[in-house]
Amino acid sequence: QSALTQPRSVSGSPGQSVTISCTGTSSDVGGYNYVSWYQQHPGKAPKLMIYDVSKRPSGVPDRFSGSKSGNTASLTISGLQAEDEADYYCCSYAGGFYVFGTGTKVTVL
Amino acid sequence: EVQLVESGGGLVQPGGSLRLSCAASGFTFSDYWMHWVRQAPGKGLVWVSRINTDESITNYADSVKGRFTISRDNAKNTLYLQMNSLISEDTAVYYCARAGSYRCDYWGQGTLVTVSS
Numbered sequence: 001q002s003a004l005t006q007p008r009s010v011s012g013s014p015g016q017s018v019t020i021s022c023t024g025t026s027s028d029v030g031g032y033n034y035v036s037w038y039q040q041h042p043g044k045a046p047k048l049m050i051y052d053v054s055k056r057p058s059g060v061p062d063r064f065s066g067s068k069s070g071n072t073a074s075l076t077i078s079g080l081q082a083e084d085e086a087d088y089y090c091c092s093y094a095g096g097f098y099v100f101g102t103g104t105k106v107t108v109l
Numbered sequence: 110e111v112q113l114v115e116s117g118g119g120l121v122q123p124g125g126s127l128r129l130s131c132a133a134s135g136f137t138f139s140d141y142w143m144h145w146v147r148q149a150p151g152k153g154l155v156w157v158s159r160i161n162t163d164e165s166i167t168n169y170a171d172s173v174k175g176r177f178t179i180s181r182d183n184a185k186n187t188l189y190l191q192m193n194s195l196i197s198e199d200t201a202v203y204y205c206a207r208a209g210s211y212r213c214d215y216w217g218q219g220t221l222v223t224v225s226s
Contacts (some may be wrong), residue, residue, distance in 0.1 A: 001171050003153070034211035039155070045204060045219060046146075046154065051212040089154050093211045098144075098170050103153040 118220030131205030
């Protein structure tokens with residue numbers, strides 16, 4: 001049950017796009033299309049942004065998109081906005097349990 | 110409106126026990142699996158446990174297996190986490206979350222557990 005690997009930080013200017021990777025194994029990310037992504041602002045609870053690799057819950061802006069290739073999932077934020085500055089975590093089903101990523105801090109320059 | 114409110118956190122000595130509760134409202138609690146997720150101070154999210162609707166299926170992270178027990182009372186719309194043999198590494202904010210299909214679609218605000226002498 002090792003954490004999925006994410007970059008520690010990514011940054012971009014307003015309006016730009018950033019992509020966060022989430023690397024696991026064939027037992028988690030690569031084995032199931034059940035990757036979700038969560039946004040967490042400081043001192044707040046996480047919020048679901050993407051589920052089932054690429055689906056957006058109601059109310060999440062379409063600037064947020066997800067994809068997966070092999071053992072790596074990705075979250076892309078297009079048209080970066082100031083309010084997108086937060087920590088982001090991926091999460092994958094792994095057959096009876098779940099594993100989160102190490103987390104990525106997104107900074108809007 | 111879906112609401113999840115955790116309680117029961119606090120300071121406990123190593124080796125001690127604590128029971129967390131999560132009061133649910135705004136949805137039919139008995140229809141949903143539920144999760145516990147924790148976050149140590151300044152660290153990332155870690156999945157702890159999940160339970161199905163009738164308590165017949167429970168799963169745990171290796172780090173808590175044999176020490177923590179998840180349960181629920183559908184009549185009281187409440188989720189529980191019984192934590193025994195606590196160690197310093199269990200210090201964290203504990204979140205309960207409603208399980209959508211293979212995701213956590215709503216989260217509570219969390220309750221802080223501090224294990225220290």
